[in-house]
Amino acid sequence: MRTLKxxxxxxxxxxxxxxxxxxxxxxxxxxxxxxxGGMSSIDAPALNGALxxxxxxxxxxxxxxxxxxxxxxxxDTKTDQQETATAAQQAxxxxxxxxxxxxGDTTFVxxxxxxxxxxxxxxxxxxxxxxxxxxxxxxxxxxxxxGDDDQSYAIADYAYDxxxxxxxxxxxxxxxxxxxxxxxxxxxxxxERGGELVGDDFFMMGDTDFSAQIxxxxxxxxxxxxxxxxxxxxxxxxxxxxIREAGITYPIVxxxxxxxxxxxxxxxxxxxxxxxxxxxxYRADDRQVVSDFVAAYEEEYGRPPENAFSPLGYDAIxxxxxxIEAAGSTEPSAIRDALAGIRDYEAVTxxxxxxxxxxxxxxxxxIIEVQGGEFTLLETWFPDEVE
Amino acid sequence: xxxxxxxxLLAAGLTALGAAAVWAxxxxxxxxxxxxxxxxGINVMLAVSLSLSNGLTGLFSLGHPxxxxxxxxxxxxxxxxxxxxxxxxxxxxxxxxxxxWPLLPALLVGGAVAGLAAIMAGFPVLRLRGHxxxxxxxGLIFILRAVVNNLDGxxxxxxxxxxxxxxxxxxxxxxWVVITLFVCWRIKHSSLGRTMMAMRENEMAAxxxxxxxxxxxxxAFAIGAVFAGIAGGLWAHLVTNLTxxxxxxFLAFQLVVMVVLGxxxxxxxxxxxxxxxxxxxxxxxPVEQSTGIYGMTQIVxxxxxxxxxxxRPQGLFGSREPGVLMRRPESSAPSRTAASTQTTxxxxxxxx
Numbered sequence: 001m002r003t004l005k006x007x008x009x010x011x012x013x014x015x016x017x018x019x020x021x022x023x024x025x026x027x028x029x030x031x032x033x034x035x036x037g038g039m040s041s042i043d044a045p046a047l048n049g050a051l052x053x054x055x056x057x058x059x060x061x062x063x064x065x066x067x068x069x070x071x072x073x074x075x076d077t078k079t080d081q082q083e084t085a086t087a088a089q090q091a092x093x094x095x096x097x098x099x100x101x102x103x104g105d106t107t108f109v110x111x112x113x114x115x116x117x118x119x120x121x122x123x124x125x126x127x128x129x130x131x132x133x134x135x136x137x138x139x140x141x142x143x144x145x146x147g148d149d150d151q152s153y154a155i156a157d158y159a160y161d162x163x164x165x166x167x168x169x170x171x172x173x174x175x176x177x178x179x180x181x182x183x184x185x186x187x188x189x190x191x192e193r194g195g196e197l198v199g200d201d202f203f204m205m206g207d208t209d210f211s212a213q214i215x216x217x218x219x220x221x222x223x224x225x226x227x228x229x230x231x232x233x234x235x236x237x238x239x240x241x242x243i244r245e246a247g248i249t250y251p252i253v254x255x256x257x258x259x260x261x262x263x264x265x266x267x268x269x270x271x272x273x274x275x276x277x278x279x280x281x282y283r284a285d286d287r288q289v290v291s292d293f294v295a296a297y298e299e300e301y302g303r304p305p306e307n308a309f310s311p312l313g314y315d316a317i318x319x320x321x322x323x324i325e326a327a328g329s330t331e332p333s334a335i336r337d338a339l340a341g342i343r344d345y346e347a348v349t350x351x352x353x354x355x356x357x358x359x360x361x362x363x364x365x366x367i368i369e370v371q372g373g374e375f376t377l378l379e380t381w382f383p384d385e386v387e
Numbered sequence: 388x389x390x391x392x393x394x395x396l397l398a399a400g401l402t403a404l405g406a407a408a409v410w411a412x413x414x415x416x417x418x419x420x421x422x423x424x425x426x427x428g429i430n431v432m433l434a435v436s437l438s439l440s441n442g443l444t445g446l447f448s449l450g451h452p453x454x455x456x457x458x459x460x461x462x463x464x465x466x467x468x469x470x471x472x473x474x475x476x477x478x479x480x481x482x483x484x485x486x487x488w489p490l491l492p493a494l495l496v497g498g499a500v501a502g503l504a505a506i507m508a509g510f511p512v513l514r515l516r517g518h519x520x521x522x523x524x525x526g527l528i529f530i531l532r533a534v535v536n537n538l539d540g541x542x543x544x545x546x547x548x549x550x551x552x553x554x555x556x557x558x559x560x561x562x563w564v565v566i567t568l569f570v571c572w573r574i575k576h577s578s579l580g581r582t583m584m585a586m587r588e589n590e591m592a593a594x595x596x597x598x599x600x601x602x603x604x605x606x607a608f609a610i611g612a613v614f615a616g617i618a619g620g621l622w623a624h625l626v627t628n629l630t631x632x633x634x635x636x637f638l639a640f641q642l643v644v645m646v647v648l649g650x651x652x653x654x655x656x657x658x659x660x661x662x663x664x665x666x667x668x669x670x671x672x673p674v675e676q677s678t679g680i681y682g683m684t685q686i687v688x689x690x691x692x693x694x695x696x697x698x699r700p701q702g703l704f705g706s707r708e709p710g711v712l713m714r715r716p717e718s719s720a721p722s723r724t725a726a727s728t729q730t731t732x733x734x735x736x737x738x739x
Contacts, residue, residue, distance in 0.1 A: 036685065074676065075672075076681040078685075082626060086419070089418045089419040090419045107628075110549040110550075111549075114627055175545065177544070177545040180544075
């Protein structure tokens with residue numbers, strides 16, 4: 001953190017000297033994240049990504065020919081919605097505020113973004129994926145990630161076409177909106193493609209014993225071709241371990257909740273086999289922006305990006321910066337219009353264009369395979385309109 | 388009856404002073420500070436109403452967030468714009484889906500239902516004591532969370548209600564803080580309050596003196612729940628978002644901390660502790676942001692609590708109220724003097 005600030009200050013100083021005659025302005029981007037509490041493993045890396053990008057931009061001379069410097073103020077909302085509402089008001093009372101970014105979860109976006117909408121300040125969520133978000137909040141709400149419908153469709157298509165699965169059982173974490181939405185969209189697509197759903201089972205966040213669900217899975221006759229497990233990281237590793245320990249060998253498929261080391265470390269290399277999930281495209285991606293990002297992140301924080309949420313936080317700042325450049329202004333209303341007009345922005349997590357009526361960016365989705373504990377990018381799935 | 392007149396004058400004076408402060412605040416402060424003050428006010432309501440059961444009656448309840456959830460959901464469903472109810476809450480009966488109430492009746496209905504819920508839950512739960520009661524009331528939070536999660540068509544399940552109209556402002560909060568303080572103050576200094584404190588000190592002795600234990604316990608629990616329900620409604624219309632996880636165990640413990648810091652049974656103490664804790668948390672926020680040490684606030688609050696428990700285990704005021712707010716016995720009628728003596732006796736025992 002401290003080195004970032006120094007770099008930012010040095011960058012600001014250097015450009016200040018270079019363009020001495022020009023008036024320089026520092027604009028504020030409020031970053032609302034749950035840095036403590038239950039969501040912190042997702043949100044803290046996202047803030048790190050955002051801070052890194054702002055520092056890199058300032059180091060490279062700022063925006064609009066060096067007249068605009070970025071300051072990202074991270075606010076900890078403690079995985080608490082009351083804190084979130086207060087933080088949104090705090091952010092909106094800041095001087096020179098041009099945009100807000102934040103959160104990897106829909107619930108918290110819905111607690112913060114309406115205040116930004118009302119104040120006429122654009123809000124870019126880095127990681128929330130509910131496809132209805134922009135519709136619910138309004139025209140100042142932007143998403144960096146794909147929608148849950150796209151990632152479910154991607155893995156459903158892969159399961160049907162490439163893995164050749166026809167009869168699938170679905171497990172759902174019933175305590176989260178994200179996991180419920182993921183299962184709903186998977187069922188919809190898989191049945192539409194001609195597949196058959198042969199079992200529906202549920203568990204709750206925090207469950208550690210899946211033996212009941214496994215017993216019901218084994219009782220399905222004839223046995224399914226695969227099982228879709230809609231879970232977040234904590235349960236992802238455990239469910240894979242216990243399913244494989246029970247001697248079930250058919251494929252396990254899921255969404256970006258499985259994009260975590262836990263899927264290989266918890267079951268261990270002997271059991272972490274035949275797991276396929278859809279996620280954000282940056283792992284094993286050879287584009288220049290991706291390798292630059294990973295290198296910069298490692299240099300700054302001394303470790304590789306923790307998960308897909310750090311590049312998403314990086315991309316959220318990228319979107320705001322791109323919009324400031326396109327608008328040629330730091331007026332929030334001009335930035336909003338420029339954001340809405342973004343086409344083919346080359347983000348670390350894939351191209352971003354706001355072409356859909358729902359304002360959910362049609363982004364490519366990575367299909368990742370886990371064999372022997374190793375993650376491999378198999379293919380990239382594109383939504384219908386991109387193909 | 389000069390004592391009574393003095394009491395009323397003091398109450399009216401304090402209310403007017405508070406109103407002037409609210410007026411000055413709304414005229415000069417930005418939305419952020421106003422939101423902070425409003426949340427502090429809601430915390431005052433919650434801590435003071437929780438003092439009825441946890442402080443005065445000696446029932447260790449953690450169930451306040453559950454009653455807030457009841458009141459919050461009821462009030463939010465009632466005030467929700469009728470044109471959006473149809474597709475967001477498809478299972479609502481038609482007569483309810485067509486309603487779009489103003490804030491006040493919605494809060495009152497929410498509070499009343501929360502009170503009823505407390506009476507229903509109270510029958511089985513209040514038979515328990517000590518840790519068992521604490522765990523059972525904690526269970527209420529989880530039961531309600533499961534209910535709200537599964538009543539998808541009425542509550543939108545895990546996703547929660549979003550886009551609740553922002554109707555709560557500082558004036559609403561202030562009015563309810565005054566009402567809560569007034570009602571709880573009157574209860575504490577009435578015969579009902581005396582019986583509650585008598586039960587806290589020694590249940591068997593109180594029962595021998597003819598105190599109806601079950602009924603008094605239930606009343607303390609239910610009246611507290613009514614205010615929790617109303618506070619939940621205010622909360623929902625301030626945050627504009629309400630999900631099954633909005634009001635949880637963490638909040639329950641925070642409220643208990645406020646009651647403990649203020650002094651078990653001291654209403655003014657609970658109110659001051661609520662304000663103080665809200666202030667500490669938010670004063671430290673800018674420090675966290677500039678140093679990057681996120682999570683410092685929680686540590687400081689925990690240290691304050693440990694410090695108080697070591698150096699002043701009875702809390703700020705024990706079971707008393709600050710001296711200036713109390714009636715002076717010498718100016719009261721004889722019957723009141725007797726009552727005051729009894730209070731002093733009880734309060735002394737409470738603080739030892």
